[in-house]
Amino acid sequence: MKRPIVELRDIHKNFDGEQALDDLSLDIAEGEFFSLLGPSGCGKTTLLRTIAGFEQPERGTLTLDGKPMEGVQANRRPTNMVFQSYAIFPHLDVARNVGFGLRRSRLSASEKSNAVEEALQMVGLGGFGKRAAHALSGGQRQRVALARALILKPRVLLLDEPMSALDRKLRETMQDELRRLQRQVGITFILVTHDQEEALIMSDRIAVMFDGRIAQVAAPGELYLRPASRRVAQFIGMMSFLPARLRGREIEVDGFGRTDVSERQAPGGLKDGPAEVGIRPEMMSLLSEPPSQGQRAASGRVSEVTYYGDMSYYAVMLDGTDRTVTVSMKNLPGGVTAERGEAVTVSWDPGSLMIF
Amino acid sequence: MATGASRADRTRGRLLVAPPFLFALLLLAVPLTVIVLFSFWSQDFLTLDRTFTLANYREALTDPLYRQLLFRSVWIAATVTAVTVILAYPVAYFLSFHVPPASKGLWLFLITIPFWTSYLIRVFLWKVILGFNGVLNTTLETLGLIDAPLSWVLYNATSVVITLAHAFAPFAILPIFVALERIDRSLIEASRDLGESRLTTFLRVTLPLSMGGIVAAILIVFIPTVGDYITPRLVGGPDGLMIANMIQTQFLRLNNAPMGAALSVLAMLSVGFVAAIVVLGLRRVAGLGR
Ligand SMILES: Nc1ncnc2c1ncn2[C@@H]1O[C@H](COP(=O)(O)OP(=O)(O)O)[C@@H](O)[C@H]1O
Ligand SMILES: [Mg+2]
Numbered sequence: 001m002k003r004p005i006v007e008l009r010d011i012h013k014n015f016d017g018e019q020a021l022d023d024l025s026l027d028i029a030e031g032e033f034f035s036l037l038g039p040s041g042c043g044k045t046t047l048l049r050t051i052a053g054f055e056q057p058e059r060g061t062l063t064l065d066g067k068p069m070e071g072v073q074a075n076r077r078p079t080n081m082v083f084q085s086y087a088i089f090p091h092l093d094v095a096r097n098v099g100f101g102l103r104r105s106r107l108s109a110s111e112k113s114n115a116v117e118e119a120l121q122m123v124g125l126g127g128f129g130k131r132a133a134h135a136l137s138g139g140q141r142q143r144v145a146l147a148r149a150l151i152l153k154p155r156v157l158l159l160d161e162p163m164s165a166l167d168r169k170l171r172e173t174m175q176d177e178l179r180r181l182q183r184q185v186g187i188t189f190i191l192v193t194h195d196q197e198e199a200l201i202m203s204d205r206i207a208v209m210f211d212g213r214i215a216q217v218a219a220p221g222e223l224y225l226r227p228a229s230r231r232v233a234q235f236i237g238m239m240s241f242l243p244a245r246l247r248g249r250e251i252e253v254d255g256f257g258r259t260d261v262s263e264r265q266a267p268g269g270l271k272d273g274p275a276e277v278g279i280r281p282e283m284m285s286l287l288s289e290p291p292s293q294g295q296r297a298a299s300g301r302v303s304e305v306t307y308y309g310d311m312s313y314y315a316v317m318l319d320g321t322d323r324t325v326t327v328s329m330k331n332l333p334g335g336v337t338a339e340r341g342e343a344v345t346v347s348w349d350p351g352s353l354m355i356f
Numbered sequence: 357m358a359t360g361a362s363r364a365d366r367t368r369g370r371l372l373v374a375p376p377f378l379f380a381l382l383l384l385a386v387p388l389t390v391i392v393l394f395s396f397w398s399q400d401f402l403t404l405d406r407t408f409t410l411a412n413y414r415e416a417l418t419d420p421l422y423r424q425l426l427f428r429s430v431w432i433a434a435t436v437t438a439v440t441v442i443l444a445y446p447v448a449y450f451l452s453f454h455v456p457p458a459s460k461g462l463w464l465f466l467i468t469i470p471f472w473t474s475y476l477i478r479v480f481l482w483k484v485i486l487g488f489n490g491v492l493n494t495t496l497e498t499l500g501l502i503d504a505p506l507s508w509v510l511y512n513a514t515s516v517v518i519t520l521a522h523a524f525a526p527f528a529i530l531p532i533f534v535a536l537e538r539i540d541r542s543l544i545e546a547s548r549d550l551g552e553s554r555l556t557t558f559l560r561v562t563l564p565l566s567m568g569g570i571v572a573a574i575l576i577v578f579i580p581t582v583g584d585y586i587t588p589r590l591v592g593g594p595d596g597l598m599i600a601n602m603i604q605t606q607f608l609r610l611n612n613a614p615m616g617a618a619l620s621v622l623a624m625l626s627v628g629f630v631a632a633i634v635v636l637g638l639r640r641v642a643g644l645g646r
Contacts, residue, residue: 054545074548087546091564100560101550152550 005030005050005155005188011060013046013212019044019124022212028156028190033182034224035191035199038209039235045084047209048158051190053077065155077306082148082157084165086141088133093121094245095129097144101152117146123179123315139170146181156188163198170238175202202222208232224280228267230356233278238313240325244277244355251355252279255318255325256298258351266355281313282329283352284352287345288336297347300325314338316346394617404613412618422602422619429599429628432513432588433581440577441570444528448569448618449562451529452536464490464533467526475523479590486510486591511593517586518609524580528573535569536562564641571638575631599623620626 004027013021020043026036036044049055051062053074060071065078080101089097103154112128120126123143125133127294136144141161142325149157162178163171179202180343182189193199199206207217216228230241249270252258254279263270291297303324304315313333315324327346329350338344386486395412398405421622447467470478486509493505508591509515524547539562547557585600592598600620 052549073553075544075551075553080548081546081551083542083546085542087540087542089546089561100547101552103556103560104551209480248509279554334426 003030004028004334005065006045006190007061007063008051009061009063011047011050011057011062013050013055013057017147019212021050024060024214026207028188030155030188031124031186033131033179033202033204035188035190035193035203036149036209037196037199037206037235038215038306039192040194042061042209043208043212044117045160046195048160048190048192049080050190051156052079052081052158070325078155079158080143080152080154080156082149082160082162084160084162086145086162086165088136088144090133091286092133092144093129094125094131094133094136094144097133098129098147098151100148100251101147115151116147121150122150122176122184123147136147138165141173142166142174146178150181150185150187153185154173154175156190159189159191161192161194163193163195165232167236171198176246178202194217200236210235227354228308230278232353233356238281238326238328239278239354240323241356242277242321242323244275244278244316245273246275246355247272251275251277251353253353255300255321255323256296256348259296259353261350261353265353266352278349278354278356279325279352281326284327284346284348286314286316286329286338287325287347289346295344295347296350299343301339302342302344304342305338312337314344316344318346391617391620394614395529395621398612400616402611403543412614413622416618416622422599424621425597425599425602426619426626428513428597429582429623430630432516432520432596432598433578434582434630435517436524437574437578437590438525439517439521440528441532441573442524444573445532445570447525448532448536451533464530467529470522470548471526476586478523479587480521482515483510483591486515486518490561493548500577513592515591516588516596516598517594519591520581520584521522523587526579527576531568531572531576532569535572539565567638567641571635574634574638578634579627579631583623 006025006028006088008024011021011024022043022133024043024047028106034287036043036047046055050057050063053069053072053076061279069077081216089100092100097115098119099112102112102115105112115131117126120128123146125140125143125147128140133144134294145162159178166174175198177189178189183325191199191202193203200223205217205219206223208215208223210231216223216232218226219226223232223236227236234241242254242256244251246261249260249262250258251261261270266275287297298318300318302314303317306313306315309330309331314327314329316327317324326344331337388456396408396410398409398411402626416426432508447523451460470625485492487493488505488507490510491507494504509518543565544557547561548554552560571627582598583600584598584603588596588598588601594600600623601617603619603623605621606612
């Protein structure tokens with residue numbers, strides 16, 4: 001791994017006794033698209049603002065690009081921020097908003113206006129310079145905020161839930177565009193989001209945060225397939241949980257029966273006694289015919305069907321338990337479907353069980 | 357049907373605005389019309405001559421006494437406005453940016469306390485403070501800082517400025533405070549983030565965005581002070597008299613209502629003129645926050 005451009009060590013921050021960041025350490029590599037993902041109130045914004053210089057941690061050190069940032073004010077840090085509200089200056093037109101940070105540069109007036117136009121073109125707003133700030137739509141405001149930050153060529157770009165104010169279609173477009181832009185300029189992006197789907201789509205790596213701490217840092221695929229804890233597993237994607245008992249390498253799962261498991265399926269290690277087993281919806285399927293030789297299957301009854309167009313989610317109450325598992329099935333022509341209340345057979349893959 | 361509904365709406369709208377409209381008509385438009393009419397008439401000892409004449413205006417604009425009083429009124433009001441707004445801004449800024457939100461209400465309340473006493477009493481208070489044997493002079497004398505009482509602090513334009521500035525301070529603080537409160541704090545952070553220091557952020561973001569409050573404060577202080585009557589009368593002395601004092605003299609002492617009316621109209625016009633310049637000028641400045 002390249003030298004980290006952002007290094008956070010044992011960062012502590014509390015607001016009137018309430019712990020917002022708790023002994024948090026994190027390295028972010030140069031050129032990464034990095035996401036901070038967690039539920040609302042877990043401290044993502046506080047962490048981002050600490051990096052930007054708007055919050056001072058009580059303890060711990062922050063190093064940006066190899067330089068310690070203690071006592072360095074926000075205006076002297078090699079970071080720029082896209083605020084959640086976009087913070088477009090209402091008294092300035094688009095060009096002056098984008099060129100705001102160029103006042104201190106040594107560029108001539110014409111070089112500045114060229115740089116502004118270039119930055120506007122980069123975000124797809126070429127020719128918008130004369131537009132008044134209040135005459136912009138939500139998506140355009142976001143682009144202006146982006147151009148205003150990128151024009152200064154920061155080492156790290158900080159984005160605080162930039163997509164949360166946009167409608168779904170626009171959000172998807174902007175996600176694509178942001179990703180493309182990041183590859184194009186090669187700047188390290190740190191994105192704060194509470195939307196796990198957004199984090200999975202966009203990031204090179206994701207840090208999942210709970211209660212001011214980092215629960216796991218991993219690439220999207222690894223985070224999905226190898227969550228480090230039950231809490232992460234529950235937060236990322238969908239997962240069903242079943243009570244189980246472990247003895248050596250053998251586990252007995254309510255509704256599923258006995259199976260052998262391996263060490264790598266248990267992030268916390270294999271410990272004899274009660275445990276909990278998690279399984280993703282796409283690791284199970286509804287069978288139309290009896291299970292084949294060696295295929296593991298459980299029987300149950302459909303208690304809920306959720307239709308998503310291309311696929312459906314089936315909540316299945318397993319026989320002999322009071323637990324449901326959620327199974328996803330593609331809605332293929334002639335494929336298996338089930339109605340609410342129908343008795344079904346659910347096949348499952350022992351290798352995909354996670355043990356917590 | 358749609359038009360029927362909108363007609364009903366319009367009727368209801370008219371009914372709603374009718375009382376304040378009549379009120380305004382009675383208390384504003386009628387007296388104003390009367391004043392304007394009077395200013396084109398003339399007074400012949402005890403009888404009012406209702407033939408149209410510009411003589412009052414001619415006299416008001418050529419007689420150096422009237423001109424001097426008018427200029428002095430505008431000048432004193434401008435000074436009061438400048439002093440008040442410049443002192444009010446930091447107070448409003450402190451209130452908005454440095455007082456914890458929970459105690460802002462209390463601070464605003466404290467600022468309005470002087471208003472619990474009448475304007476007249478507050479003016480008398482300044483007379484007591486600034487007078488020949490007043491609080492200021494006796495204190496300074498007791499401390500041995502001066503040998504004889506300062507005479508330049510009362511019965512002149514300075515004392516008028518001090519008294520009016522004090523009286524109007526809350527009127528200036530409140531609109532500026534409101535304008536500052538309305539500034540999205542993330543704009544200030546965005547400016548810091550884009551490389552500006554505290555000071556340049558103030559100049560490029562906070563000040564232009566609070567310009568609306570400053571304009572309001574200027575107008576709120578300037579307009580009533582030009583025509584202030586009590587303060588120059590009580591603490592002004594001969595050098596501190598203003599146009600309102602002369603208007604009063606014309607109406608009540610010299611029994612020359614038309615002259616007084618003409619002076620009133622001229623005072624109103626100068627206020628309107630200066631106010632228009634201020635509004636247009638500062639709008640311009642606010643737009644140049646580059
Ligand atoms: N300025 C502040 N004053 C007091 N508490 C704050 C402040 N900012 C954040 N907090 C608290 O710190 C915690 C983390 O907040 P935040 O970083 O905004 O979370 P997130 O962005 O993940 O939703 C929350 O409990 C929040 O109430
Ligand atoms: Mg947040």
